[in-house]
Amino acid sequence: MDKSYEIRLSGSGGQGLILAGIILARAAVIDKHKVTQTQSYGPESRGGYSRADVIISDREIYFPEATNFNCLLALTQEACDKYLFDLRETGILIIDTTFVKNLALAADNTYELPFTEIAMDKLGSPISTNVLSLAFLVKVTGIVSEKALETSIRESVKPAFVDLNLKAMKLGFDLAKNYGK
Template structure:
């Protein structure tokens, strides 16, 4: 079951980690579920490195301001992205830290989840290429923004069939971690 809350989500990381793609897949899945979504991003001129942020608004009504100023949900997949965006999180929000990234933030629910390490463990070649799909699973495991059917459809829309199929185990692993994750407070 997907929920009908309004979400302001920011996914951040280093250029090349695929946070924009993860945001696109999430927003697309929300549309498949019949909800409304916007997806935007801010990145530098570099194609690798730098701090990239991708944002998603999910709502049942119209979305006017298309960006996310103070995210209720913030994912940080690199130390630099936590330094840059950690303070933007809305009070009472949810912060998700990948592995040993950052120390967490006061006044929010902190989760530390080994997103990239899980990807490396699952990938036969030890690659972190699908870490963004693990992250997508983690996010949906925590919040159930969108239905599983919508995620399936979104994965097939955004990847070639073969790649989408390869990505399932990464998504599922992320989803399980999200479901079972326990928050900590500072």
């Protein structure tokens, strides 16, 4: 990887975005990249804003927050409105249409899917929307290997939730494979 790759995962507190950031960062470490993962969130544990930044590079990463994203995942309208304009022109935008209804700007590489609804339908609860959309992101960007993501999920979530999250991961990969078809 020649340049660093900046990813912002954004939404509201309780959607599991920081855990998704940790999973992605750990996967990048497994793939032997340099990585930083930072977060910003309000004092509430649910509601409010929440975001996780992951920067992946093969060189020393100086500034650890994403300022000019290669990829933005937005799970709420508010997050999408707030961060859309910091996406690079060539950047990839992934939105959850369950909550994001208006796009202020049509990015060239936009992927729109109702991740939360899909999680409720296919996995029985919205709880693994984070891993579902992260797996989709990984498949679309190719930023870490699928194998590393799986290993990272196994290492990062509580044992009781490993199966559910691996199911969510596979579903995310499939959604990306079949996107637009």
